[in-house]
Amino acid sequence: MIHAAFRWACIDPAVLWAPLRPFFPAQPARILDVGAGSGRDAAWFFRLGYAVTCVEPDRRLWPISADWEADGLPALSGLSGRFDLITISAVWHLLPDHDWSAAFERLADLAKPGARLILSLRLPPMTGADDVAALAQGAGWQLHDVCRRASLQAGNRTAGVMWDWCVFARVAPA
Numbered sequence: 001m002i003h004a005a006f007r008w009a010c011i012d013p014a015v016l017w018a019p020l021r022p023f024f025p026a027q028p029a030r031i032l033d034v035g036a037g038s039g040r041d042a043a044w045f046f047r048l049g050y051a052v053t054c055v056e057p058d059r060r061l062w063p064i065s066a067d068w069e070a071d072g073l074p075a076l077s078g079l080s081g082r083f084d085l086i087t088i089s090a091v092w093h094l095l096p097d098h099d100w101s102a103a104f105e106r107l108a109d110l111a112k113p114g115a116r117l118i119l120s121l122r123l124p125p126m127t128g129a130d131d132v133a134a135l136a137q138g139a140g141w142q143l144h145d146v147c148r149r150a151s152l153q154a155g156n157r158t159a160g161v162m163w164d165w166c167v168f169a170r171v172a173p174a
């Protein structure tokens, strides 16, 4: 029996990320996975040939042999360097909205010019990409695409949970 809090750890990353693959950079490239959880997606990104950095505030979730940062949004203070793709899956609704602006700005600092940010938003509690698009734009992230999908977890799907997968491109701030 899997604890309800960790059912997301069993999702197949190849299925989860299939619609987003066209937005991935060519390998080799650097991916930053923020709120990486158990490392399910990070391990898959690595197998695809990417250099992966993980940030996860909850140390209980870390795989034993990996180099992880105990860090979180909005500060991400332990990170340096710049990334080609930043992924934030099933995390943003856990972040208080007063932190969103600072989080987008910090993520912009960590992005190479032209980098992408793929951010999934849980509906509810959020209502869609419009909840964040203007804030992101102010920090230098232009909304490029949105893909709305039902939850891959049976219980959440039955309950009507949807996800907006927002793809942003790093541009000069407005």
Ligand SMILES: C[S@@+](CC[C@H](N)C(=O)[O-])C[C@H]1O[C@@H](n2cnc3c(N)ncnc32)[C@H](O)[C@@H]1O
Binding pocket: 008, 009, 034, 035, 036, 037, 038, 040, 055, 056, 057, 058, 061, 071, 072, 073, 074, 088, 089, 090, 091, 094, 095
């Ligand atoms: C539902 S899990 C998703 C984990 C993984 N990204 C996935 O898609 O399976 C949410 C994760 O966000 C992390 N988290 C919560 N608040 C965070 C914050 N402020 N910054 C970064 N990660 C956070 C939690 O510790 C947890 O691992």
